[in-house]
Structures are given as structure tokens and as C-alpha cells.
Amino acid sequence: MNKADIKKLLLDVKNGEIEVEAALEKIEDLPYKDLGFAKIDNHRELRVGYPEVIYCEGKTVEQVKNIIEFMLTKENNILATRANEKMYEAVKAVCPEAKYNPLGRTITFRMREEVLTDSYIAIVAAGTSDMPVVEEAAETAILLGNRVEKIMDVGVAGIHRLFSKIDIIRGAKVVIVVAGMEGALASVIGGLVDKPVIAVPTSVGYGANFGGLAALLSMLNSCASGITVVNIDNGFGAAYSASIINKL
Template identity: 75%
Template sequence: MNKKELEKLLVDVKNGETGIDEGIKMLSELPYKDLGYATIDNHREIRNGYPEVIYCAGKTVDQVRGIAEYMITRNNNILATRATKEMYEALLEVCPQAKYNELGRVITVQVRPVEETESYIAIVAAGTSDLPVVEEAYETARILGNKVEKVTDVGVAGIHRLMARMDFIRNAKVIVVVAGMEGALASVVGGLVDKPVIAVPTSVGYGASFGGLSALLTMLNSCASGISVVNIDNGFGAAYNASIINKL
């Protein structure tokens, strides 16, 4: 429930269009709902602008399905990250409109319309191996109501590919750069644009990349200004921050 829906509920109760008992029930669950295995933060969207997101890793199929089923009763759009195909198939039983991005391991359910921004987020990726993180970021940004454009496979090993797309990248309001190996792409992009850059290190690379730690340290030590860095493989976190910036 967002602010507008809360205001409408109060008006409807006052005008007798919604029964008092029904209104009390909805308001009683406004702070949170205890499902036993999860406590759903129903107040999240009113505080932060976006409903709670389901992080599926470590949860059972039944738990993910139960959380999503309840959230839909609150008229919430659903974003579930790190989800398996089995979880998606279980969700289809209660949410026929659910969609699954298998590469990004993301389930989305659009319960109510999302008004897309005119400005766009550009997601720039170094290589095809980084695409799972790109897709997680893409689905996150879209369900949060952003126009999103992807520029992929433009890593520094063939930097002319990046230069051919720079006009398009510069016109974005905020740029998410996804790169593994040594993670140099974020520094290159950061030195060429006047927009905020959110860097996402990925766990792509050979042994000395230490599962993305090498790219993380490179991005944290970038000499290009205007770069912020999220955790390894955290496409969701990057897109969430990008969405906040894109809607300022």
C-alpha cells in the first residue's frame, strides 16, 4: 500500500464506501504482517517509495510463494531476486501474470500499472559473462518504474566498441556499469561522462580475480570522480540506487 492508496482508504471509510471493519483490518496490518516464517514490512512503500523485495536465496519454494501471495493482497508489485525456476513455477499457481528472467534469476509480478520515467538508466556491461548481473539490474529498474537501456559487451579489451556508444550513454540520467575481471570499465566510463556512475563488480574472472574482489577493489580505488560502488554481483542494489537518482 502506497501513500495514495492509504489516503483513498481513509476517504472511502469516511464516506462509507469501505466498511469500518474492513478498513480496520487493512490498517491493523499496515505496519507489518507476521506470516510465522517471515514478517512482511507493509509500511516500506510509504516510507521508502517502493514495496519490500523478496530475496529468495535461502528461502524454500513454499516460503517464496506464501510471501508473494500475501503481498499481492496488499496490491504490491512483486520483485523477487535470486529466484529459481522452481520458485517461479510455484508462483504461477497463485500469480498467473508472473514473469521470470531466467538469466537474471528474477521474478516480477506487475499487479498495478507502473508509470515509466522519460529519462533513462543506462546499464553498461563489459562482457557477455556479466549478463546475469545486468539482467538482475534491468528487471529491478523496470519494475520500479524506470526506462532502462542496455549497452553490452563493450569492455576495455576492445574499447572502440564503447566509444561508438558514448553519445547514447552520456544522455542517460544515471549509468550502471557492470564489469568483472579487473573491473576497469567503470573508471573509463566515469572519466567520460558528467552523470553519476554506479559500479557493479562481478565475480567473473580467473583465479586471481578472487571471485570479484579484484574488480571491487579496482572500482573502489578509481581515480575517476562521481563513481559509487555496490557489492559483488549486486545488480539489484545498483538498480535500486539508480532508480532513486533517476526519479529525483
């Protein structure tokens, strides 16, 4: 439940539109619900503005299904990351309207339609191989109520491709830059825009890329100012932070 939900519930009780006992039932699972294998944080949206997100990797299919089944009772939008096809098939049994992005490995369901922001987040990818991280970031940002512009395959190996999209990038309120290999694109964009840049190193690259470590270190050592770096392949984390910035 968010602050608006709590306020409406209290007003409904005050105005006699709902009985006290019925109102208690609506909040009895605050601050969390213990499912035995997981404690669902029903208080999170009230504290931080966004409901809990389900990280699926390492969980069983049944656990993911049970978590989502309970969260649906709270009328929250659902976002599950790092989900596989088997998890999605199980979730569809309890939520037929759920959507799966196989490239971004996300399961989403909109219980409430968010009014998208007028400003937008630009997600800029160095290469097509970075698309799984881009899709995770895009699904996250959109579900959290942001407009998104995706600019694909504009890495430094063909830097001229970037300049044809620079106006779109500069028009964003915050820019997410996704890049593997040596991760140089974040520095390039950081030197061209006056907006916050969130850099996401990806695990794309040959052996000396060390699974994204080379790109991570390049981004952390960027000579361009205003660049913040998240963990390797963490499109979700980048989009979550970008959403907070975009809504300030």
C-alpha cells in the same frame, strides 16, 4: 500500501464510500505481517517509496511461494531476486501471470502498471558474461518504474566498441556499469560522463579475480570522480539506488 493508497482510503471513509470496519481490514496488517518464518514489511512502501523485495536465496520453495501469495493480497508489484526455476513453478500456482527471467533469476509480477520515467538509466556491461547481473539490474529498474537502456559487451579489451554508444550513455540520468575481470570499465566511463556512475563488480574472471574481489578493489580505487560502488554481483542494489536518483 503507499501514501496515495492511504490518502484514498481515508477520503473514501470521509466520503462514506467505504465503511470504517472495511477500511480497518485493509490496514490491519500494518506495519508488518508475521508469517512465522518471515515478517512481511507492509509499511515499507509508505516509508521509503518502494515495497519490500524478496531475496530468495536461502529460502525454501514453499517459503517463497507463501511470501508471494500473501504479498499479492496487498496489490503491490512483486519482485523476487535470486530465484530458481522450482521457485518460479511454485509461484505460478498462485500467480499464473508471474514472469521469470532465467538469466537474471528474477520473478516479477505487475499488479499496478507504473508510468515509466522520461529520463532513463543506462546499464553498461563490459562483457556478455556479465549479463546475469545486467538482467537483475534491468528487471529491478523497470519494475520500479524506470526506462532502461542496456549497452552490452563494450569492455576495455575493445574500447572502440564503447565510443559508438557514448551518446546513449551520456544521455542517461544515471549510469550503472557492470564489469568483472579487472573492473576497469567503471573508471573509463566515469571519466567520460557528467552523471552519477554506480559500479557493479562481478564475479566473472579467472583465479586472481578472487570471485569479484579484484574488480571490487579496482572500482573502489578508481581515479575517476563520481563513482559509487555496490557489492559484488549486486545488480539489484545498483538498480534500486539508480531508481532513487533517476526520480529525484
